[in-house]
Amino acid sequence: MERLSRPIIAGVVTALVGFASSFTVVLAGLRAAGASSSQAASGLLALCVSVGVVAIVLGVRQRLPISIAWSTPGAALLLTTPSPGFAAAVGAFVLCGALIVAAGFLPPLARLIEAIPKPVAAAMLAGVLLKLCLAPVTAMTSIPWMAAPVILVWAALYRWARVWAVPGALVAAVIAIAVTAPPGGLSGVALLPVVEFTAPVWDFSVLAGMGVPLFLVTMASQNVPGMAVLSGYGYRPRLRGVLLSTGTASAAGAFFGGHAVNLAAITAALAAGPEAEPDPSRRWIASVTAGVSMIVLGLGAGMATALVLLSPPILIEAVAGLALLAALGNALVGAFQAAEGREAAVVTFVVTFSGVSFFGIGSAFWGLTAGGALHLLLRRRTPAPTPAEPVRAA
Template sequence: MGGRSQPVLAGVVTALVGFASSFTVVLAGLRAVGADDAQAASGLLVLCVAAGLCAVWLGLRHRLPMAVAWSTPGAALLVATGPVPGGWPAAVGAFLVAGLLIAAAGLIPALGRAVAAIPGPIASAMLAGVLLPLCTAPVRALVEVPRLAGPVVLTWLVLHRFARRGAVPAALAIAAMAIALTAPAAGPGRLHLAPTVALTTPAWTVSAIIGLALPLFLVTMAAQNVPGMAVLAGYGYRAPLGSALRVTGLASALGAPAGGHAVNLAAITAALAAGPDAHPDPDRRWIASVTAGIGMALLGLGAGVATALVLLSPPILVEAVAGLALLGALAGAVAAAVTEPETREAAVVTFVVTASGVSLLGVGGAFWGLLAGWLMLLLFRRRTAVSGSDPAADAGLAEQEVEARSTSPVRL
């Protein structure tokens, strides 16, 4: 009996951890690009349902533990981007375009190869720049609302040391208790707790497509789908990437009018469903991902309650919980960005420009950071090709390059 229930329990844990660890990031992102309260709740609901249905379909069809989640880095990108020209309808249009691009990458191998051609350090630096503003929120919260943020951060620190998997959900629970104790008594009366779908007619602007849709596509591919495949490969699975991209891309496009920004292969929680803790037999672990999909869809029914929790709290406290959830992702992105000496300066330029939050011609910093990193790579490669050098220095550089290549990770 224990063997039969093990993958089911693993799936339940996967769904709970996936939802609780980052739903605050999703709500913060949707509200940052112009969603009102009902539209943000609708977006969270449709993301849960879309991710759940995709996981169930992929798991049953391929008999592989292909867990699906919303794009957490994509939600952080929304926070970093902020309001876009054209408002919420233009943001919805950008979500739709990003979903179609993901589906196209599954249909057109050349498009997938083009994304894979982006140097890994540059993609990681862009992701780090996107995550940085949210990851500084815990520090700002400790200064602005110390009595609320202090217990949250302390809980996260203690559990991060002794029970890392439960650190973020526990911090969220402490935040919810603090909110319940300090919220106005009449506050919840005006909130809509029932699950609702708020449809928005998409609008398309050039700046939203370039500044939001394209970076959302790239960060979802580079920071979610590619690592998600790597996790599955690490456990011995050869998952069909094309099928996953087509299914999640189509689901993202269909969910866009209801406010969903993107769903994709899970990266962080993928190991919960694909690892040996899900089941000793690798051929039985797909049950965990299917169960996680069902659980995620059911958790979507609580989107109204989750949104109410966010609305009753100081915005900086919500961002602080989101920032704690993303610290690990930031650490990984920074490490990957500066690993290779020959691309380190270009990666730093990408990171700085992206993190600056600048907006030029209505286009946000993520696009300009990626462009700046590419230009830096071209400049340095050209300078290396045309400039003379000292033989002794060449020998030293050659030795460094051999060492760097032997220790650097495979590029995305």
């Protein structure tokens, strides 16, 4: 019984940390994309179910601790992209899922994503995340009496119990909301699970400006690092199966408001590491348990959405920003650590962070385009080394 309980507990913790640390980012992103409160709740539920089903199927079939998550960087991307209307956003979500499936069927497409220079991909992600990570600072200037306790709790837990820092900050935010919420604030809000179908609208500019960047962010910031984490623990799942499963789940969940699911990158170690189970061959129990737990947590999507509706938007964004600080730090290091390619990374970061939009296409696409073009230009202009002249004998 003790051998079985350890990976089960690890799986429950994996799901709790993954859900509590970023569901605010997801809800804020869906709302920014134009979702109503019921559509956002439906999207969160669809993501939880999709994540859970894929984790269970892959874990049982491959007997590997393959943790699945929603695309947190993708949700952050939605926050920085002008709202096209939710039906058009759903079209972009469907395209993202279809491209992930295509990457599974077409290995050259997956290799093309992997060929994007790492500094450029990291800089695009950093440009997306920075705006959201500034929210705690903004919250301190506008609602300091609510933001200060949240930030202090986060800082204290980050020092002594890092894995619980964001969940703890969320609890502090819930307390602050409960103290300041008007009486009857939840009246008329559906607390039970909500499932709402949204028919997609196909808009080329939205598909290019939201769907393609969402696919690139999900692949470069979630699937590729997720495979690296698993490889670091000695697991090498079949990438094709992972992409086909997560892409299909993403496309299906999109019709109910979910944006994208993928390999877990941050929480993957909780299920794949030795803390979950000393025996590597039994750690798949943890990832399967995490999938079951995520489906259960999805039943609280309506309540989570109600919490967001009761709070000042900047407070939820502040919690989301705290949750993404580590991701921003990793992205900045990946973008600017190496001298080679730094100029292209700077251009990518600046254009992405600027928020510019051309032809209705958002800044993430143009940042990646500008940085990739500069990378190619500088690489082509690099002179070939001059062969050394042979030394003549005297």
